Amino acid sequence: MAVSRVTLPGPTSATLGSEDYSLYSSLTEEELIELAIEHSLADANRSSVQAVANKTPTVPSAPGQASGQHCPPRQQMVPPPAYPPSENLEGATQSSFVTRNGQRMVAWRRYDGTLVLPQPEEEVNPMIKVIMTGDVKTLKELVKSDPDSLTKPSKEGWLALHEAAYYGQTECLDVLLRIQPGMINKRTLREQTPLLLAVARDKLPCVRYLLEKGADPDIANRDRETPLYKACERENVRAVELLLQYGSEVNKSCIQGWTALHEAVCRNNLQICQILVDAGAKVSIPNMYGITPLFVAAQSGRVEALRFLIKNGADVNSQAGDGATALYEACKNAHEEVVKVLLSQNADANIAAKGGLLPLHIAAQRGNDRIVSMLIPVTSRARVRRSGISPLHLAAERNKNDVLETLIEAGFDVNATLSPDRSKMYEDRRSTVLYFAVCNNNIDATAMLLEAGAYPNLDTFNPLLVAVRQGCIKTVTMLVEHGANVNSCIPTHPTSFPATIMFCMKYLPMLKYLLDNGCDAESCFQCEYGSRPHPPLKMFRSQRDDLRYTSDTSSITKVQFCEMVSTPSVYRWAGPIIDVLLDYVGNVQLCARLIEHLDSYEDWSVIKEKSVPPRPLMQLCRMKIHKILGIKRLKLVDTLPLPGRLIKYLKHEERATKLT
Structure with a gap:
């Protein structure tokens, strides 16, 4: 080999x-x-x-070239x-x-x-080597000995004339054009003329020479970029003046519809902007996406260019193809000074993009508190409601707590709900601002919303279920204290017992807290099969899927507690779970499956004995007192003139040490 x-x-x-x-x-x-x-x-x-x-060695910067840039000999x-x-x-x-x-x-x-x-590798043409060094004498000799070399293109279609323009060799250009003046507008395979190459390389003497010799200043490259466009891109003021002096079309656009003014505004070059406008440039001409130079200035934060365009008659409320205004785009990119200028010029803050969002929405989503504060006084609440989504939703979704606080203080409705169309965009059909905060496990935002009056029971899926599933006891406590339904269920995954119990089976302190606050423990022992044999267990969806919305609920049957506690992920906890639940019920009958669980582990025999009726009189009395007083009064039991031991008994705290 x-x-x-x-x-x-x-x-x-x-x-x-x-x-x-x-x-x-x-x-x-x-x-x-x-x-x-x-x-x-x-x-x-x-x-x-x-x-x-x-x-x-460094050389002085050319127009558009970074200062101190190294230039090879x-x-x-x-x-x-x-x-x-x-x-x-x-x-x-x-x-x-x-x-x-x-x-x-x-x-x-x-x-x-x-x-x-x-x-x-392509062999370098000897004539190109001569042009690179600017050896005019040798160039003349080569042209005399081989005239055809002038018209021999490289793979990219470059002629000797293109090379001379590219390297800024004006004398070489003069020699070549004297021999064949008709080549002055010849193009490469990318449609580049010698003039365009000279402009793109900031070779001003060559630009002047080519224009004087009759080069067409409006021939564009493959991307329809003219020499004037390139001069603005390079921020070469003198080249711009020369091209316009020789009749370059000022409003000609590139393949994407950008004009020379778009390019000058993008670079915030007011001198070039003024030259172009004086030459007849239209200040509100859109590109293929409907983006005007004003939009470019707002989008890129070019405040000086923005003021210049407004002064010259640009429409501050013009919209791009997607309906966005310059104000919307400035808010999106957090350009505070641009927003301030636009609002001072009466930019309309109530023009929505095609997605229905207003500038206030996008500012809240991006979390710029100062911009939000500027927009609140000029934004119509009716237009916000019509959009189907509150800026509160977007701030909560992105965890922008400062913006959330500003909006709440400004009086935005903390109980605003998403429109049905927007709610359908989320798999769980969420609706309230509170749900967004709880779903993100944002405790500060949740507290802020609840204190401002957010009602926790408006969503299809109760936010309490989300908090319980996340295992965040602090959020659960706040929601329960503000009236969250501890017996809430999942409409699309019905159970014969509260769904809150299903999500905290492995976290007994949280289960006890929910039971203390009125969660229905007795429903866990109501089995339709009782002491009879139970059918084989069905496969249940993962708990991660339990909050997913489905419109087809016709074939869904209620899941019983004994079935849920028998799932592989929970059955090892069956004994302690049943033990806690028994403290919150009177005389109940365990079904065959629950008894089977308690029989499977020797230490759980005590729990089985505890469940055998009749229950102790002390337990039955406690249940009766709870029923008479109710949950709200029981929460005030600490203020009653009762012995401490009795208070602990009523609050089920005699077993707290054991549970923790």
């Missing part, structure tokens, strides 16, 4: 030969090539770092990489390597790190 031989380029170029083959014998040819590329790219990066370490520049015609690899890292057959290959790594299939 032949040994693959891969040359790794770099300062210490290495060749993998037979001595290294044992290390790489498992690699395929493609993997070896990729390994070579990895080494090549690593060497390229090391070279770049070394160049910086050697204090490469002209003689070190390389021609544009030989990109595959099918893909634009601008910004990709290029590297070269040699295959075992001696073929020089070139590969690219995209910005996201992925590799592109290597291709044979």
Whole structure:
């Protein structure tokens, strides 16, 4: 088997030969090539770092170029990489390597790190090398010896004229255009003219020369970007002035409908904005998504550009294709100063996007308290109600407690419910703000809402069930103290006993707390089979699915306590659960299945004896007193002039130490 031989380029170029083959014998040819590329790219990066370490001189910044940016000497520049015609690899890292057959290959790594299939390296045209260095004399000699080289394109369709414009070689441009002036508007495969390349590279002398020689300033590239658009993108003020001076169309749009003004506004360049408007640029022209320059300014937080556009007549209430206004977008992106400016110019805060949300909704969702405070006075409560969702819902859903507090203080209804259409968007058919807070286990928001008057029994699925399932005793306590129904059930998963018991079977202190507050324990012992044999157990859905809504409840039968306590996840707790429940009932009869559970474990025999009627008179008296007083009065038993032992007895606290 032949040994693959891969040359790794770099300062210490290495060749993998037979001595290294044992290390790489498992690699395929493609993997070896990729390994070579990895080494090549690593060497390229090391070279770049070394160049910086050697204090490469800096040059004055060109318009649109970052200050202090390193500019390699002209003689070190390389021609544009030989990109595959099918893909634009601008910004990709290029590297070269040699295959075992001696073929020089070139590969690219995209910005996201992925590799592109290597291709044979294109030999650099001698004329391009001369253009790169600006050697006019040699260029003239090459043109005389080989005139056809002027019209020979590269793989990307680049001619010598494009190269001269790209590298800013004005004298070379002059030589080439004197020979063939008709090439001045020739395009590459990406529809780039020499003028567009010169503008994109900030080569102002070349731009001026090409315009003077008659270059068309409105020929766009494949993305329909004109030289004027590129000049605004580069923030090159002088190039913008030159192009407009030579008749460039100021309102021409790119493939997505953006104009030069969109681009200037996006960069907050007021000088260019003023030049464009003076040249006839329309301040409210939309792109293909209905986005105007004003919308761009609001979206990106360009306050100066926003004021400029408003001053020049831009409509502050214009809407994008999705119905969003500039105010909506500013709220979405938390641009406070933009919101302030728009509201000062009478921007309408009651224009909803297609989704029905107002700027106040999106501000509450994003959690910007200051913007919410600005919007509350100018937002119609009727429009909020018409939207089918309160900003309170969105603040609670995203745990934005500061915004929630601000909205409550402003008087928004804490018992507002979602419209049926919006409620259907949630699997559990949630409706109230309180449900959102409890579902997120947000104790502070739950307390805030309950103190403000939120009623805990409005949802299809009671928030108490969610809190019990989460095991958060603090939330459960708050909900119960504010009137939550401790006997609530799940409409789509009916049980013969309270569903709250089903969710806290493994957490006996919480079960006891619910029973102390009126949870119906007696229903757990009402079995339709009694002492008769029970049918085989059915498979139950996971408790995680118990709060899911389903419209088809016709085939669902009620689940009994003895069936639920027999499930694999609970049956080991059956004895202690029954023991606690027996403290809250009088004379009851255990069904055959519950007796079977108590017989399965020797230590549970005491619990079985405890259940045998008649129950002790003390227990029956306690149940009678509870029935007469009621839950509300029992909560005040500590204030009665009764012996402490009797109070503990009435509150079932004589077994508290044992349970904890």
